[in-house]
Ligand code: IYT
Ligand code: CU
């Protein structure tokens with residue numbers, strides 16, 4: 449409850465002819481219920497191309513559980529802030545995740561010469577910041593929260609463009625009481641080379657471990673592996689593993705149905721499940737593709753060769 453947290457509100461600041469910063473903060477909110485998700489939006493302050501080159505989080509450690517930054521054309525609301533839990537979402541059109549901050553996890557840094565492209569042709573004209581307020585007991589004094597993010601931006605074209613490759617399962621069903629269910633996802637990669645530098649896993653309560661791989665000439669190389677029960681930030685990826693035309697990208701989520709009395713499906717509530725493996729990569733700006741996804745379930749034959757670690761739960 450540091451009052452200085454709320455002096456600064458959402459704004460844009462010009463540093464010089466190329467560089468500027470955008471500060472996106474909650475407008476002094478007082479969540480009253482634990483596990484509230486609030487969103488706020490801010491327009492990309494230029495119609496031209498611009499690049500995010502750094503993220504600086506400002507989060508109250510005692511209340512903010514996690515923050516996600518999305519880019520899109522149309523936020524679902526134009527209010528100064530709104531409840532964006534399972535009922536109302538973040539964006540009315542396609543949302544692209546660009547940053548995740550989670551308590552007790554180190555913040556992600558973009559490599560040098562890498563930027564997320566926004567504005568004009570990128571389809572990203574608005575930012576939406578989502579904040580998950582976990583424990584609200586610190587709000588008993590009714591102080592206002594202005595947690596958020598500063599984006600360091602530039603209009604200078606960057607040599608490399610950051611992007612997200614999302615692998616997600618759409619059809620996993622977890623049977624009650626069954627000890628192990630794997631959600632396997634795989635797609636052939638048929639584009640210009642990508643260089644993964646961070647990854648993020650996401651499941652709800654039943655996920656034990658999520659692992660992502662590149663398969664080249666039959667050999668599986670780990671991009672990243674994490675427990676989705678740890679803070680769901682972007683963690684550093686295995687830097688040696690790039691992905692090029694002809695490779696396969698694959699991911700497995702290991703779930704348990706223990707403790708459940710009915711089937712669990714993919715869905716939006718905390719009683720449902722999700723299986724997501726996000727790869728944050730950079731790509732030569734000459735032929736950059738900022739968002740790709742894979743929703744195909746991988747074949748049994750392919751996944752016969754997945755390394756054993758993908759089936760070993762990570763204790764938390
Ligand atoms: C059904 C499912 O798995 N939903 C995920 C992945 C997802 C992310 C985005 C789906 C779409 C998106 O536009 I961005 I369509 C999901 O909702 N994941 C949550 C957040 O919404 C990002 C997460 O925390 O990863
Ligand atoms: Cu959270």
Ligand code: CU
Nearest residue numbers: 650651652722
């Ligand atoms: Cu989810």
